[in-house]
Amino acid sequence: NAGVMQNPRHLVRRRGQEARLRCSPMKGHSHVYWYRQLPEEGLKFMVYLQKENIIDESGMPKERFSAEFPKEGPSILRIQQVVRGDSAAYFCASSPGDSPLHFGNGTRLTVT
Amino acid sequence: AQKVTQAQTEISVVEKEDVTLDCVYETRDTTYYLFWYKQPPSGELVFLIRRNSFDEQNEISGRYSWNFQKSTSSFNFTITASQVVDSAVYFCALKSGAGNNRKLIWGLGTSLAVNP
Numbered sequence: 001n002a003g004v005m006q007n008p009r010h011l012v013r014r015r016g017q018e019a020r021l022r023c024s025p026m027k028g029h030s031h032v033y034w035y036r037q038l039p040e041e042g043l044k045f046m047v048y049l050q051k052e053n054i055i056d057e058s059g060m061p062k063e064r065f066s067a068e069f070p071k072e073g074p075s076i077l078r079i080q081q082v083v084r085g086d087s088a089a090y091f092c093a094s095s096p097g098d099s100p101l102h103f104g105n106g107t108r109l110t111v112t
Numbered sequence: 113a114q115k116v117t118q119a120q121t122e123i124s125v126v127e128k129e130d131v132t133l134d135c136v137y138e139t140r141d142t143t144y145y146l147f148w149y150k151q152p153p154s155g156e157l158v159f160l161i162r163r164n165s166f167d168e169q170n171e172i173s174g175r176y177s178w179n180f181q182k183s184t185s186s187f188n189f190t191i192t193a194s195q196v197v198d199s200a201v202y203f204c205a206l207k208s209g210a211g212n213n214r215k216l217i218w219g220l221g222t223s224l225a226v227n228p
Binding site for chain 2: 040041042043044045089091093100101102103104105106108
């Protein structure tokens with residue numbers, strides 16, 4: 001059973017460009033979470049999705065950030081008009097429900 | 113307020129030493145879960161253990177053991193006979209109250225270096 005798959009592993013964007021981060025949950029997992037890890041700040045919750053629904057986006061900035069988890073295909077975290085402060089590691093995690101999260105390897109976004 | 117404190121930012125030990133990583137949590141809820149995750153240099157986050165607030169039994173898994181003490185709000189993690197492969201950042205996390213995983217509160221992590 002493949003784990004949570006995130007791609008790309010590393011992403012470099014110039015200021016103002018768009019960043020798209022993809023996450024395929026583990027087979028059978030219908031709950032997807034996105035976390036951001038900034039240096040010396042630990043992991044911060046961003047958004048929680050189930051298939052076609054955003055359940056909780058309280059941790060996501062109101063502007064420029066969006067997330068989706070379509071019926072078919074991976075979950076996408078989209079950051080528009082990136083700024084240097086968006087540079088971070090973005091982790092996706094999945095679970096079948098109320099059980100421990102299984103994390104992907106993360107996407108390291110660098111904004112130049 | 114809910115909070116997880118990992119007071120040790122960095123620990124360095126020599127192989128075969130035992131090492132304990134501290135985790136202190138704060139919550140007003142009576143029902144909660146505590147977690148440990150490992151983040152090796154490759155960057156992925158690996159789930160190690162989950163304990164609920166009603167089970168204070170210590171747990172041992174190979175060289176890993178966990179000491180959960182509600183009286184001191186601590187959930188410490190001990191690695192016995194450490195190995196170089198144990199070098200990683202270890203995170204303690206708290207899930208408190210009703211609801212699901214989005215309420216996970218994370219500590220800042222302890223970076224463990226095991227030197228040969």
